[in-house]
Amino acid sequence: MEILTPAEMAQADRNADRAGVATWQLMQAAGEAVTSEALKRFPGAARIAVLCGPGNNGGDGYVAAACLLAVSGLPVEVWRSGEPRADSDAAKAAGQWVGAVGELEEFSPQPDMLVIDALYGAGLARELEGNDRRALERVRAAGSQVLAVDLPSGLSGLSGAVLGYALQADCTVTFFRPKPGHLLYPGRSLCGELVVADIGIPAGVLSDIGSRLWGNAPELWLHALPRPSALAHKYQRGHVAVLSGKMSATGAARLSAEAAARAGAGAVTVLSPPDALAALATHLTATMLHRFDTPDDVLTFVEQRKVQSLVCGPGFGTGEKQMAVISALLQQVETPLVLDADAITLLAKERETFLKARTGEKPTLVLTPHEGEFARLFPDLAEGETLSKVERARTAAKRAMAVVIYKGADTVIAAPDGRAVINTNGTVWLATAGSGDVLAGLVAALLAQGMPPFEAACAAVWVHAEAGRREGFGMTAEDLPQAARKVLAKLINR
Ligand SMILES: NC(=O)C1=CN([C@@H]2O[C@H](COP(=O)(O)OP(=O)(O)OC[C@H]3O[C@@H](n4cnc5c(N)ncnc54)[C@H](OP(=O)(O)O)[C@@H]3O)[C@@H](O)[C@H]2O)[C@@H](O)CC1
Protein backbone atom coordinates (compact mmCIF):
# COMPACT_ATOMS: atom_id res chain seq x y z
CA MET A 1 0.00 0.00 0.00
CA GLU A 2 1.22 3.51 -0.79
CA ILE A 3 2.24 5.66 2.14
CA LEU A 4 1.47 9.35 1.69
CA THR A 5 3.29 12.23 3.32
CA PRO A 6 0.98 14.86 4.83
CA ALA A 7 1.67 17.08 1.80
CA GLU A 8 0.78 14.26 -0.60
CA MET A 9 -2.36 13.59 1.43
CA ALA A 10 -3.37 17.22 1.07
CA GLN A 11 -2.86 16.84 -2.68
CA ALA A 12 -5.03 13.69 -2.64
CA ASP A 13 -7.67 15.76 -0.86
CA ARG A 14 -7.54 18.47 -3.54
CA ASN A 15 -7.65 15.88 -6.31
CA ALA A 16 -10.69 14.26 -4.69
CA ASP A 17 -12.37 17.66 -4.58
CA ARG A 18 -11.70 18.07 -8.30
CA ALA A 19 -13.09 14.59 -8.90
CA GLY A 20 -16.33 15.68 -7.26
CA VAL A 21 -15.81 14.43 -3.69
CA ALA A 22 -16.05 17.59 -1.57
CA THR A 23 -13.82 18.06 1.50
CA TRP A 24 -16.94 18.51 3.62
CA GLN A 25 -18.09 15.08 2.50
CA LEU A 26 -14.67 13.67 3.46
CA MET A 27 -14.89 15.25 6.89
CA GLN A 28 -18.30 13.64 7.42
CA ALA A 29 -16.92 10.26 6.40
CA ALA A 30 -13.87 10.76 8.63
CA GLY A 31 -16.03 11.61 11.65
CA GLU A 32 -18.24 8.59 10.97
CA ALA A 33 -15.22 6.30 10.69
CA VAL A 34 -13.97 7.57 14.06
CA THR A 35 -17.42 6.97 15.54
CA SER A 36 -17.63 3.42 14.32
CA GLU A 37 -14.14 2.52 15.62
CA ALA A 38 -14.89 4.18 18.97
CA LEU A 39 -18.03 2.12 19.40
CA LYS A 40 -16.37 -1.07 18.26
CA ARG A 41 -13.16 -0.79 20.25
CA PHE A 42 -14.16 0.88 23.49
CA PRO A 43 -17.41 -0.77 24.59
CA GLY A 44 -16.53 -0.24 28.26
CA ALA A 45 -16.34 3.56 28.14
CA ALA A 46 -18.78 5.30 30.48
CA ARG A 47 -18.52 8.65 28.69
CA ILE A 48 -16.73 10.27 25.83
CA ALA A 49 -14.72 13.49 25.66
CA VAL A 50 -13.75 14.89 22.28
CA LEU A 51 -10.83 17.34 22.23
CA CYS A 52 -11.09 19.56 19.16
CA GLY A 53 -8.36 21.74 17.68
CA PRO A 54 -8.94 24.75 15.39
CA GLY A 55 -8.26 22.99 12.06
CA ASN A 56 -9.85 20.17 10.11
CA ASN A 57 -8.59 17.59 12.59
CA GLY A 58 -10.82 19.34 15.10
CA GLY A 59 -13.53 19.37 12.40
CA ASP A 60 -13.42 15.57 12.29
CA GLY A 61 -13.74 15.68 16.07
CA TYR A 62 -16.94 17.80 15.99
CA VAL A 63 -18.49 15.46 13.42
CA ALA A 64 -17.56 12.42 15.53
CA ALA A 65 -18.97 14.07 18.66
CA ALA A 66 -22.33 14.64 16.94
CA CYS A 67 -22.45 11.05 15.60
CA LEU A 68 -21.45 9.59 18.96
CA LEU A 69 -24.09 11.61 20.78
CA ALA A 70 -26.70 10.33 18.34
CA VAL A 71 -25.78 6.66 18.48
CA SER A 72 -23.69 5.77 21.53
CA GLY A 73 -26.21 6.43 24.29
CA LEU A 74 -23.33 7.86 26.35
CA PRO A 75 -22.69 11.38 27.61
CA VAL A 76 -20.46 13.18 25.09
CA GLU A 77 -18.44 16.30 25.97
CA VAL A 78 -16.55 18.60 23.61
CA TRP A 79 -13.51 20.60 24.72
CA ARG A 80 -11.87 22.94 22.28
CA SER A 81 -8.46 24.47 21.79
CA GLY A 82 -8.98 27.52 19.61
CA GLU A 83 -11.85 28.38 17.35
CA PRO A 84 -12.14 27.15 13.77
CA ARG A 85 -11.48 29.71 11.04
CA ALA A 86 -14.74 31.27 9.80
CA ASP A 87 -16.19 29.61 6.69
CA SER A 88 -13.98 26.54 7.05
CA ASP A 89 -15.31 22.97 7.01
CA ALA A 90 -14.25 22.77 10.65
CA ALA A 91 -16.39 25.83 11.49
CA LYS A 92 -19.35 24.21 9.72
CA ALA A 93 -18.79 20.99 11.69
CA ALA A 94 -18.51 22.92 14.96
CA GLY A 95 -21.75 24.73 14.09
CA GLN A 96 -23.56 21.41 13.86
CA TRP A 97 -22.54 20.33 17.35
CA VAL A 98 -25.55 21.03 19.53
CA GLY A 99 -24.04 20.49 22.97
CA ALA A 100 -21.88 22.70 25.13
CA VAL A 101 -18.25 23.41 24.24
CA GLY A 102 -15.76 23.77 27.08
CA GLU A 103 -12.34 25.41 26.96
CA LEU A 104 -9.59 22.79 26.98
CA GLU A 105 -7.87 24.23 30.04
CA GLU A 106 -10.93 23.30 32.11
CA PHE A 107 -11.09 19.73 30.87
CA SER A 108 -10.79 17.16 33.61
CA PRO A 109 -10.23 13.65 32.24
CA GLN A 110 -11.47 10.58 34.12
CA PRO A 111 -10.29 6.96 34.09
CA ASP A 112 -13.61 5.63 32.72
CA MET A 113 -13.61 8.08 29.84
CA LEU A 114 -12.80 7.54 26.20
CA VAL A 115 -10.84 10.59 25.05
CA ILE A 116 -10.98 11.33 21.33
CA ASP A 117 -7.87 13.31 20.49
CA ALA A 118 -8.75 15.59 17.57
CA LEU A 119 -6.48 18.52 18.42
CA TYR A 120 -3.98 18.38 15.54
CA GLY A 121 -3.34 16.01 12.69
CA ALA A 122 -1.67 16.57 9.35
CA GLY A 123 -1.50 20.32 9.96
CA LEU A 124 0.71 20.16 13.06
CA ALA A 125 3.07 23.04 12.43
CA ARG A 126 5.07 23.44 15.62
CA GLU A 127 5.65 21.96 19.05
CA LEU A 128 2.66 21.14 21.17
CA GLU A 129 2.75 23.23 24.33
CA GLY A 130 0.78 25.31 26.83
CA ASN A 131 -2.85 24.32 27.46
CA ASP A 132 -2.77 21.63 24.79
CA ARG A 133 0.17 19.88 26.34
CA ARG A 134 -1.14 20.22 29.87
CA ALA A 135 -4.52 18.76 28.87
CA LEU A 136 -2.86 15.74 27.27
CA GLU A 137 -0.65 15.29 30.31
CA ARG A 138 -3.78 15.21 32.48
CA VAL A 139 -5.27 12.56 30.20
CA ARG A 140 -2.19 10.42 30.64
CA ALA A 141 -2.28 10.89 34.42
CA ALA A 142 -5.98 9.95 34.55
CA GLY A 143 -5.35 6.78 32.55
CA SER A 144 -8.28 7.38 30.17
CA GLN A 145 -8.43 5.37 26.97
CA VAL A 146 -7.43 7.32 23.89
CA LEU A 147 -8.52 7.21 20.28
CA ALA A 148 -6.44 9.54 18.10
CA VAL A 149 -7.94 11.09 15.00
CA ASP A 150 -5.53 10.80 12.07
CA LEU A 151 -2.46 11.06 14.35
CA PRO A 152 -1.86 11.38 18.07
CA SER A 153 -1.67 15.19 18.37
CA GLY A 154 1.96 16.26 18.56
CA LEU A 155 3.17 13.44 16.34
CA SER A 156 4.73 14.44 13.04
CA GLY A 157 2.94 12.66 10.21
CA LEU A 158 6.06 13.05 8.12
CA SER A 159 8.74 11.67 10.40
CA GLY A 160 7.09 9.88 13.33
CA ALA A 161 8.92 12.23 15.71
CA VAL A 162 7.18 13.85 18.66
CA LEU A 163 6.96 17.64 18.49
CA GLY A 164 6.77 18.69 22.11
CA TYR A 165 4.41 16.07 23.48
CA ALA A 166 2.10 13.32 22.25
CA LEU A 167 -0.23 10.91 24.00
CA GLN A 168 0.08 7.18 23.79
CA ALA A 169 -3.10 6.24 21.91
CA ASP A 170 -4.86 2.91 22.17
CA CYS A 171 -6.02 3.27 18.61
CA THR A 172 -5.45 5.74 15.78
CA VAL A 173 -7.90 6.14 12.93
CA THR A 174 -6.32 7.64 9.84
CA PHE A 175 -7.84 8.14 6.44
CA PHE A 176 -7.26 6.77 2.94
CA ARG A 177 -3.60 5.78 3.29
CA PRO A 178 -1.08 5.52 6.19
CA LYS A 179 1.47 8.33 6.63
CA PRO A 180 5.18 7.80 7.38
CA GLY A 181 4.64 8.96 10.97
CA HIS A 182 2.33 6.00 11.60
CA LEU A 183 5.04 3.50 10.66
CA LEU A 184 8.29 5.14 11.81
CA TYR A 185 9.27 5.07 15.47
CA PRO A 186 8.45 6.49 17.94
CA GLY A 187 5.21 7.27 16.06
CA ARG A 188 4.46 3.64 15.35
CA SER A 189 4.23 2.73 18.99
CA LEU A 190 2.36 5.92 19.98
CA CYS A 191 -0.44 5.21 17.50
CA GLY A 192 -1.50 2.00 19.22
CA GLU A 193 -3.52 -0.03 16.78
CA LEU A 194 -3.69 1.71 13.41
CA VAL A 195 -6.93 1.73 11.43
CA VAL A 196 -6.86 3.07 7.88
CA ALA A 197 -10.41 4.07 7.06
CA ASP A 198 -11.86 4.40 3.60
CA ILE A 199 -13.55 7.82 3.45
CA GLY A 200 -14.51 7.73 -0.20
CA ILE A 201 -11.38 9.18 -1.79
CA PRO A 202 -11.08 7.41 -5.15
CA ALA A 203 -7.73 5.58 -5.63
CA GLY A 204 -7.38 7.38 -8.97
CA VAL A 205 -6.39 10.59 -7.13
CA LEU A 206 -2.98 9.00 -6.60
CA SER A 207 -2.08 8.92 -10.27
CA ASP A 208 -0.51 12.39 -10.47
CA ILE A 209 0.87 12.40 -6.92
CA GLY A 210 3.68 9.97 -7.72
CA SER A 211 4.19 8.68 -4.20
CA ARG A 212 7.46 6.76 -3.99
CA LEU A 213 6.92 5.22 -0.59
CA TRP A 214 5.21 1.97 0.31
CA GLY A 215 4.67 -0.35 3.24
CA ASN A 216 6.62 -3.55 2.66
CA ALA A 217 4.42 -6.39 1.42
CA PRO A 218 4.85 -9.32 -0.98
CA GLU A 219 2.65 -7.58 -3.54
CA LEU A 220 5.54 -5.18 -4.18
CA TRP A 221 8.10 -7.81 -5.17
CA LEU A 222 6.41 -11.19 -5.55
CA HIS A 223 6.51 -10.87 -9.34
CA ALA A 224 10.32 -10.61 -9.23
CA LEU A 225 10.91 -13.46 -6.76
CA PRO A 226 13.16 -16.02 -8.48
CA ARG A 227 11.50 -19.24 -9.54
CA PRO A 228 14.05 -21.75 -10.79
CA SER A 229 13.57 -23.19 -14.24
CA ALA A 230 13.44 -26.98 -14.52
CA LEU A 231 16.50 -26.92 -16.73
CA ALA A 232 18.75 -24.74 -14.56
CA HIS A 233 21.89 -26.31 -13.14
CA LYS A 234 23.27 -25.26 -9.79
CA TYR A 235 25.37 -22.32 -10.96
CA GLN A 236 22.47 -20.98 -13.02
CA ARG A 237 20.47 -20.89 -9.81
CA GLY A 238 22.95 -18.35 -8.51
CA HIS A 239 26.41 -18.68 -7.03
CA VAL A 240 26.90 -16.69 -3.82
CA ALA A 241 30.33 -16.13 -2.28
CA VAL A 242 30.61 -15.12 1.38
CA LEU A 243 33.87 -13.78 2.72
CA SER A 244 34.85 -15.09 6.10
CA GLY A 245 36.95 -13.41 8.76
CA LYS A 246 39.66 -14.95 10.89
CA MET A 247 39.50 -18.30 12.69
CA SER A 248 37.75 -16.98 15.80
CA ALA A 249 35.03 -15.22 13.80
CA THR A 250 33.80 -17.67 11.17
CA GLY A 251 30.28 -18.14 12.55
CA ALA A 252 28.96 -14.95 10.98
CA ALA A 253 30.00 -15.94 7.46
CA ARG A 254 28.54 -19.38 7.99
CA LEU A 255 25.20 -17.86 8.98
CA SER A 256 25.18 -15.73 5.82
CA ALA A 257 26.13 -18.75 3.73
CA GLU A 258 23.46 -20.96 5.25
CA ALA A 259 20.84 -18.26 4.70
CA ALA A 260 21.91 -17.83 1.08
CA ALA A 261 21.63 -21.57 0.46
CA ARG A 262 18.23 -21.78 2.13
CA ALA A 263 16.99 -18.84 0.09
CA GLY A 264 17.48 -20.70 -3.14
CA ALA A 265 21.05 -19.98 -4.27
CA GLY A 266 22.21 -22.98 -6.30
CA ALA A 267 25.77 -22.82 -4.97
CA VAL A 268 27.37 -21.07 -2.03
CA THR A 269 31.09 -20.76 -1.36
CA VAL A 270 32.72 -19.39 1.76
CA LEU A 271 35.97 -17.65 0.90
CA SER A 272 38.30 -18.12 3.81
CA PRO A 273 41.56 -16.56 4.90
CA PRO A 274 44.24 -19.26 5.40
CA ASP A 275 43.99 -19.40 9.19
CA ALA A 276 40.23 -20.01 9.22
CA LEU A 277 40.13 -22.86 6.71
CA ALA A 278 40.33 -25.65 9.28
CA ALA A 279 37.62 -24.15 11.48
CA LEU A 280 35.30 -23.70 8.50
CA ALA A 281 36.03 -27.11 7.01
CA THR A 282 34.77 -28.86 10.11
CA HIS A 283 31.46 -27.00 9.92
CA LEU A 284 30.50 -26.79 6.26
CA THR A 285 28.78 -29.56 4.34
CA ALA A 286 26.83 -28.45 1.28
CA THR A 287 28.58 -25.09 1.29
CA MET A 288 31.87 -25.00 -0.59
CA LEU A 289 35.07 -23.62 0.84
CA HIS A 290 37.84 -21.77 -0.95
CA ARG A 291 40.99 -20.20 0.40
CA PHE A 292 41.95 -16.61 -0.30
CA ASP A 293 45.00 -14.73 0.79
CA THR A 294 45.02 -11.57 -1.29
CA PRO A 295 42.39 -9.37 -2.96
CA ASP A 296 43.47 -10.83 -6.30
CA ASP A 297 42.59 -14.31 -5.09
CA VAL A 298 39.07 -13.10 -4.42
CA LEU A 299 38.75 -11.36 -7.78
CA THR A 300 40.04 -14.41 -9.63
CA PHE A 301 37.57 -16.65 -7.86
CA VAL A 302 34.69 -14.29 -8.61
CA GLU A 303 35.58 -14.23 -12.26
CA GLN A 304 36.47 -17.87 -12.82
CA ARG A 305 33.66 -19.38 -10.81
CA LYS A 306 31.04 -16.98 -12.12
CA VAL A 307 30.05 -15.67 -8.74
CA GLN A 308 26.75 -13.79 -9.06
CA SER A 309 26.74 -12.04 -5.72
CA LEU A 310 28.97 -11.56 -2.69
CA VAL A 311 28.47 -10.95 0.99
CA CYS A 312 31.25 -9.13 2.77
CA GLY A 313 31.30 -7.86 6.32
CA PRO A 314 29.89 -10.37 8.79
CA GLY A 315 32.75 -11.25 11.13
CA PHE A 316 35.13 -9.98 8.46
CA GLY A 317 37.47 -7.78 10.48
CA THR A 318 38.47 -4.17 10.01
CA GLY A 319 42.21 -4.30 9.38
CA GLU A 320 44.36 -3.28 6.41
CA LYS A 321 44.03 -6.62 4.66
CA GLN A 322 40.26 -6.48 4.83
CA MET A 323 40.33 -2.89 3.61
CA ALA A 324 42.25 -3.98 0.52
CA VAL A 325 39.67 -6.67 -0.23
CA ILE A 326 36.74 -4.26 0.06
CA SER A 327 38.54 -1.77 -2.10
CA ALA A 328 39.10 -4.38 -4.82
CA LEU A 329 35.49 -5.60 -4.69
CA LEU A 330 34.14 -2.09 -4.97
CA GLN A 331 36.50 -0.79 -7.58
CA GLN A 332 37.43 -3.71 -9.78
CA VAL A 333 34.29 -5.78 -10.26
CA GLU A 334 30.64 -5.01 -10.80
CA THR A 335 29.32 -8.21 -9.23
CA PRO A 336 26.34 -7.48 -6.95
CA LEU A 337 27.74 -6.94 -3.49
CA VAL A 338 26.13 -6.89 -0.06
CA LEU A 339 28.20 -4.92 2.45
CA ASP A 340 27.29 -5.42 6.07
CA ALA A 341 28.79 -5.01 9.57
CA ASP A 342 32.62 -4.70 9.45
CA ALA A 343 32.52 -3.85 5.74
CA ILE A 344 30.43 -0.78 6.57
CA THR A 345 32.94 0.26 9.22
CA LEU A 346 35.68 -0.03 6.59
CA LEU A 347 33.58 1.80 4.04
CA ALA A 348 33.17 4.67 6.48
CA LYS A 349 36.95 5.04 6.80
CA GLU A 350 37.32 5.70 3.06
CA ARG A 351 33.88 7.16 2.50
CA GLU A 352 34.85 9.67 -0.18
CA THR A 353 36.51 7.06 -2.40
CA PHE A 354 34.27 4.11 -1.79
CA LEU A 355 30.96 5.85 -2.16
CA LYS A 356 32.00 6.93 -5.63
CA ALA A 357 33.29 3.51 -6.65
CA ARG A 358 30.11 2.04 -8.06
CA THR A 359 28.25 4.69 -9.95
CA GLY A 360 26.82 2.74 -12.88
CA GLU A 361 23.26 3.44 -13.99
CA LYS A 362 21.81 0.65 -11.91
CA PRO A 363 22.84 -0.10 -8.35
CA THR A 364 24.90 -3.24 -7.80
CA LEU A 365 25.60 -2.50 -4.18
CA VAL A 366 23.40 -3.20 -1.14
CA LEU A 367 24.36 -1.61 2.19
CA THR A 368 22.77 -2.87 5.40
CA PRO A 369 23.64 -0.39 8.17
CA HIS A 370 21.93 -0.31 11.53
CA GLU A 371 21.60 3.03 13.34
CA GLY A 372 25.22 3.23 14.56
CA GLU A 373 26.72 2.09 11.26
CA PHE A 374 24.53 4.53 9.34
CA ALA A 375 25.82 7.37 11.51
CA ARG A 376 29.41 6.31 10.80
CA LEU A 377 28.80 6.17 7.08
CA PHE A 378 26.63 9.26 6.67
CA PRO A 379 27.35 11.42 9.75
CA ASP A 380 25.79 14.55 8.26
CA LEU A 381 22.51 12.74 7.50
CA ALA A 382 22.30 11.12 10.90
CA GLU A 383 22.68 14.41 12.75
CA GLY A 384 19.75 16.40 14.09
CA GLU A 385 16.07 15.69 13.78
CA THR A 386 15.17 17.49 10.60
CA LEU A 387 15.18 14.47 8.27
CA SER A 388 12.92 11.47 8.67
CA LYS A 389 14.39 7.98 8.52
CA VAL A 390 12.91 7.65 5.02
CA GLU A 391 14.58 10.86 3.85
CA ARG A 392 17.91 9.81 5.38
CA ALA A 393 17.80 6.41 3.70
CA ARG A 394 16.80 7.93 0.36
CA THR A 395 19.59 10.50 0.41
CA ALA A 396 22.13 7.86 1.44
CA ALA A 397 20.99 5.57 -1.37
CA LYS A 398 21.37 8.33 -3.91
CA ARG A 399 24.75 9.34 -2.60
CA ALA A 400 26.18 5.81 -2.56
CA MET A 401 24.33 4.70 -5.71
CA ALA A 402 23.31 1.75 -3.58
CA VAL A 403 20.21 0.14 -2.21
CA VAL A 404 20.27 0.97 1.47
CA ILE A 405 18.65 -1.24 4.08
CA TYR A 406 18.57 1.09 7.07
CA LYS A 407 17.89 -1.45 9.78
CA GLY A 408 15.95 -1.09 13.00
CA ALA A 409 12.52 -1.87 14.38
CA ASP A 410 11.23 0.23 11.46
CA THR A 411 13.70 -0.85 8.76
CA VAL A 412 13.61 1.41 5.71
CA ILE A 413 14.79 0.23 2.32
CA ALA A 414 15.67 2.90 -0.24
CA ALA A 415 16.88 2.91 -3.84
CA PRO A 416 18.88 5.65 -5.58
CA ASP A 417 15.89 6.41 -7.83
CA GLY A 418 13.88 7.57 -4.80
CA ARG A 419 11.75 4.49 -4.21
CA ALA A 420 11.50 3.61 -0.53
CA VAL A 421 9.72 1.08 1.61
CA ILE A 422 9.05 0.92 5.34
CA ASN A 423 9.03 -2.56 6.77
CA THR A 424 6.13 -3.28 9.08
CA ASN A 425 6.36 -6.95 10.03
CA GLY A 426 9.47 -6.67 12.25
CA THR A 427 9.55 -8.47 15.56
CA VAL A 428 11.53 -8.18 18.78
CA TRP A 429 12.83 -11.73 18.26
CA LEU A 430 15.06 -10.48 15.45
CA ALA A 431 17.18 -8.48 17.88
CA THR A 432 19.55 -11.37 18.42
CA ALA A 433 23.21 -11.99 17.58
CA GLY A 434 23.76 -13.09 14.00
CA SER A 435 20.35 -12.00 12.76
CA GLY A 436 21.94 -9.37 10.48
CA ASP A 437 24.32 -11.95 9.01
CA VAL A 438 21.32 -14.02 7.98
CA LEU A 439 19.67 -11.00 6.38
CA ALA A 440 22.81 -10.27 4.33
CA GLY A 441 22.81 -13.88 3.09
CA LEU A 442 19.14 -13.70 2.11
CA VAL A 443 19.70 -10.53 0.08
CA ALA A 444 22.71 -12.08 -1.65
CA ALA A 445 20.79 -15.23 -2.55
CA LEU A 446 18.03 -13.26 -4.22
CA LEU A 447 20.54 -11.05 -6.04
CA ALA A 448 22.46 -14.06 -7.30
CA GLN A 449 19.23 -15.46 -8.74
CA GLY A 450 18.73 -12.28 -10.73
CA MET A 451 16.28 -10.35 -8.59
CA PRO A 452 16.77 -6.58 -8.95
CA PRO A 453 18.50 -5.12 -5.86
CA PHE A 454 15.65 -3.00 -4.51
CA GLU A 455 13.13 -5.82 -4.80
CA ALA A 456 15.68 -8.32 -3.43
CA ALA A 457 16.31 -6.10 -0.42
CA CYS A 458 12.59 -5.58 0.27
CA ALA A 459 11.85 -9.29 -0.11
CA ALA A 460 14.75 -10.33 2.10
CA VAL A 461 13.78 -7.92 4.88
CA TRP A 462 10.17 -9.08 4.81
CA VAL A 463 11.05 -12.79 4.70
CA HIS A 464 13.64 -12.35 7.47
CA ALA A 465 11.06 -10.68 9.72
CA GLU A 466 8.39 -13.23 8.91
CA ALA A 467 10.87 -16.00 9.75
CA GLY A 468 11.57 -14.30 13.07
CA ARG A 469 7.86 -14.14 13.83
CA ARG A 470 7.43 -17.77 12.96
CA GLU A 471 10.18 -18.88 15.32
CA GLY A 472 9.35 -16.47 18.16
CA PHE A 473 10.63 -16.77 21.70
CA GLY A 474 14.03 -18.33 22.25
CA MET A 475 14.92 -18.19 18.59
CA THR A 476 18.58 -17.85 17.64
CA ALA A 477 19.99 -16.69 14.32
CA GLU A 478 20.72 -20.33 13.51
CA ASP A 479 16.98 -21.02 13.37
CA LEU A 480 16.35 -18.22 10.88
CA PRO A 481 17.63 -19.72 7.59
CA GLN A 482 15.35 -22.76 7.84
CA ALA A 483 12.41 -20.61 8.84
CA ALA A 484 13.15 -18.22 5.95
CA ARG A 485 13.16 -21.19 3.59
CA LYS A 486 9.64 -22.10 4.69
CA VAL A 487 8.43 -18.53 4.30
CA LEU A 488 9.94 -18.35 0.81
CA ALA A 489 8.54 -21.73 -0.19
CA LYS A 490 5.06 -20.52 0.70
CA LEU A 491 5.53 -17.30 -1.27
CA ILE A 492 6.80 -19.12 -4.35
CA ASN A 493 3.77 -21.39 -4.32
CA ARG A 494 1.34 -18.50 -4.13
N1 LIG B 1 -6.58 15.60 3.82
C1 LIG B 1 -7.75 14.96 3.76
O1 LIG B 1 -8.08 14.36 2.79
C2 LIG B 1 -8.65 14.97 4.92
C3 LIG B 1 -8.25 15.54 6.13
N2 LIG B 1 -9.00 15.46 7.22
C4 LIG B 1 -8.55 15.97 8.50
O2 LIG B 1 -7.90 17.20 8.35
C5 LIG B 1 -6.73 17.20 9.13
C6 LIG B 1 -5.77 18.23 8.67
O3 LIG B 1 -6.42 19.45 8.83
P1 LIG B 1 -5.60 20.82 8.82
O4 LIG B 1 -4.78 20.88 7.61
O5 LIG B 1 -6.61 21.88 9.03
O6 LIG B 1 -4.63 20.68 10.04
P2 LIG B 1 -4.85 20.41 11.61
O7 LIG B 1 -4.09 19.18 11.93
O8 LIG B 1 -6.25 20.44 11.97
O9 LIG B 1 -4.07 21.62 12.30
C7 LIG B 1 -4.08 22.91 11.74
C8 LIG B 1 -4.46 23.93 12.76
O10 LIG B 1 -3.75 23.74 13.96
C9 LIG B 1 -2.90 24.87 14.23
N3 LIG B 1 -1.68 24.31 14.79
C10 LIG B 1 -0.79 23.49 14.18
N4 LIG B 1 0.13 23.06 15.04
C11 LIG B 1 -0.15 23.62 16.24
C12 LIG B 1 0.45 23.54 17.52
N5 LIG B 1 1.52 22.80 17.77
N6 LIG B 1 -0.11 24.26 18.52
C13 LIG B 1 -1.20 25.01 18.31
N7 LIG B 1 -1.82 25.12 17.09
C14 LIG B 1 -1.30 24.43 16.09
C15 LIG B 1 -2.77 25.58 12.97
O11 LIG B 1 -2.52 26.90 13.22
P3 LIG B 1 -1.62 27.80 12.25
O12 LIG B 1 -0.35 27.02 12.03
O13 LIG B 1 -2.39 27.93 11.00
O14 LIG B 1 -1.40 29.03 13.01
C16 LIG B 1 -4.14 25.33 12.34
O15 LIG B 1 -5.09 26.18 12.89
C17 LIG B 1 -6.25 15.78 9.05
O16 LIG B 1 -5.36 15.48 10.08
C18 LIG B 1 -7.56 15.02 9.13
O17 LIG B 1 -7.92 14.83 10.48
C19 LIG B 1 -10.30 14.82 7.22
O18 LIG B 1 -11.25 15.83 7.40
C20 LIG B 1 -10.59 13.97 6.02
C21 LIG B 1 -9.99 14.41 4.76
Ligand SMILES: [K+]
Ligand atom coordinates in the same frame (compact mmCIF):
# COMPACT_ATOMS: atom_id res chain seq x y z
K1 LIG C 1 -5.16 14.12 16.46
